[in-house]
Amino acid sequence: MQNMVILGATGSIGASTLSVMANNPAEFHVYGLVANASVDKMLALCITYQPEYAHMVDESAAMQLKALLPQGSVTQVTTGAEALNALVTDANTDTVMAAIVGAAGLVPTFDAVKAGKRVLLANKEALVMSGELFMHTARASGATVLPVDSEHNAIFQCLPTNAQAQLGYCDLAASGIAHILLTGSGGPFLQTDLSTLSAMTPTQACNHPNWSMGPKISVDSATMMNKGLEFIEARWLFNTQADQLKVVIHPQSVIHSMVQYRDGSVIAQMGNPDMRTPIAHCMSYPQRINAGVEPLDFFKVGQLSFCEPDFSRFPCLRLAMQACEHGQEATTVLNAANEIAVEAFLNGQIRFTDIADINARCLDSIPQTCLASIGDILQLDGQARMTAMSAIKALN
Ligand SMILES: NC(=O)C1=CN([C@@H]2O[C@H](COP(=O)(O)OP(=O)(O)OC[C@H]3O[C@@H](n4cnc5c(N)ncnc54)[C@H](OP(=O)(O)O)[C@@H]3O)[C@@H](O)[C@H]2O)C=CC1
Numbered sequence: 294m295q296n297m298v299i300l301g302a303t304g305s306i307g308a309s310t311l312s313v314m315a316n317n318p319a320e321f322h323v324y325g326l327v328a329n330a331s332v333d334k335m336l337a338l339c340i341t342y343q344p345e346y347a348h349m350v351d352e353s354a355a356m357q358l359k360a361l362l363p364q365g366s367v368t369q370v371t372t373g374a375e376a377l378n379a380l381v382t383d384a385n386t387d388t389v390m391a392a393i394v395g396a397a398g399l400v401p402t403f404d405a406v407k408a409g410k411r412v413l414l415a416n417k418e419a420l421v422m423s424g425e426l427f428m429h430t431a432r433a434s435g436a437t438v439l440p441v442d443s444e445h446n447a448i449f450q451c452l453p454t455n456a457q458a459q460l461g462y463c464d465l466a467a468s469g470i471a472h473i474l475l476t477g478s479g480g481p482f483l484q485t486d487l488s489t490l491s492a493m494t495p496t497q498a499c500n501h502p503n504w505s506m507g508p509k510i511s512v513d514s515a516t517m518m519n520k521g522l523e524f525i526e527a528r529w530l531f532n533t534q535a536d537q538l539k540v541v542i543h544p545q546s547v548i549h550s551m552v553q554y555r556d557g558s559v560i561a562q563m564g565n566p567d568m569r570t571p572i573a574h575c576m577s578y579p580q581r582i583n584a585g586v587e588p589l590d591f592f593k594v595g596q597l598s599f600c601e602p603d604f605s606r607f608p609c610l611r612l613a614m615q616a617c618e619h620g621q622e623a624t625t626v627l628n629a630a631n632e633i634a635v636e637a638f639l640n641g642q643i644r645f646t647d648i649a650d651i652n653a654r655c656l657d658s659i660p661q662t663c664l665a666s667i668g669d670i671l672q673l674d675g676q677a678r679m680t681a682m683s684a685i686k687a688l689n
Pocket residue numbers: 300301302303304305306307327328329330331332350391392393394395397415416417418441442443504505506507508509510568
């Protein structure tokens with residue numbers, strides 16, 4: 294029986310994780326649930342799953358939850374950074390699902406890695422901000438990091454077992470690997486007339502053709518910043534050199550990524566676009582469990598197609614690839630700028646195409662800094678957020 298803590302329990306990945314757990318009740322126990330401020334959702338989860346701990350980052354949400362829980366509930370409600378650290382590092386915590394959205398996920402995810410836990414990593418932003426330190430820390434602590442992001446999970450499944458065991462420091466060439474082919478759908482605006490892109494609304498941007506996800510990652514898919522963040526994520530997970538990683542647009546999201554070997558073989562991982570598959574894979578690795586996902590029906594899929602990304606349509610993808618080349622300062626700044634810009638777009642403050650402009654401006658003014666610790670990274674993240682907010686003000 295694995296005791297699991299779910300960071301981001303009230304979100305899309307949180308729900309899929311709980312669904313896989315419910316399918317396999319003898320193997321997993323909900324030990325702790327973590328969210329920010331969604332009291333009603335957390336209350337319902339506590340009543341259903343009866344975790345030992347429910348942690349709300351927002352203090353007033355924690356107080357409300359405490360007041361609403363039925364008398365005699367087994368769940369202890371906590372709040373505050375110390376309690377969150379205690380939960381992810383608790384001796385009874387075996388596995389941490391890291392699925393808080395954005396930079397807010399970095400500290401608890403990193404703490405779990407430092408404590409040597411089994412960490413199922415959905416929160417790609419943590420790696421974009423701190424990839425080098427994160428993977429070095431995992432190696433030093435003996436933590437097992439397993440990639441939940443569908444593409445990275447697919448790549449992981451297509452690697453030989455010796456490379457899987459060396460996540461973060463594998464020598465791809467020594468394993469006979471020529472390229473990692475990172476697939477992306479192109480999002481809802483793959484075919485949209487370029488002249489109308491600036492008028493696209495948050496509802497249109499969140500209307501992903503294949504995946505049902507939270508709002509931030511949905512907008513990132515529409516700009517293809519998601520693929521850019523994933524490019525950086527892959528760089529750290531699989532220790533790639535610049536010429537080993539390629540982005541391929543595959544609008545059907547049936548192939549979740551591929552590994553191309555020196556001998557001409559290409560190994561692809563396929564499945565319905567349903568996050569329960571990679572989540573179940575990580576939860577049970579190296580075994581397999583029932584994820585509750587329909588088998589892929591190739592007759593229904595019919596056709597698979599592929600094309601090259603067009604950087605004039607998706608400038609955010611190019612910015613992320615450039616930032617990856619520049620290093621950790623650039624990727625931290627880009628991630629922070631993008632979070633602020635996406636939030637402003639979702640709030641109706643800026644246009645869809647402004648997201649890329651704000652990101653580009655922030656990348657033009659990266660402060661001189663040395664990123665030796667998570668504290669340094671968070672400081673740079675804060676500075677970049679201020680720059681992005683000023684850029685938004687300047688637009689209005
Ligand atoms: N959805 C998907 O299919 C995929 C998601 N991912 C990654 O997984 C992560 C989660 O995505 P997704 O589930 O879609 O996001 P959602 O928006 O659906 O959920 C976000 C979760 O994070 C919590 N949260 C938000 N802000 C904070 C904060 N400051 N402190 C603590 N918790 C917070 C939310 O709590 P509350 O409800 O209280 O606000 C919620 O539980 C992202 O990093 C995303 O890139 C990767 C691949 C696929």
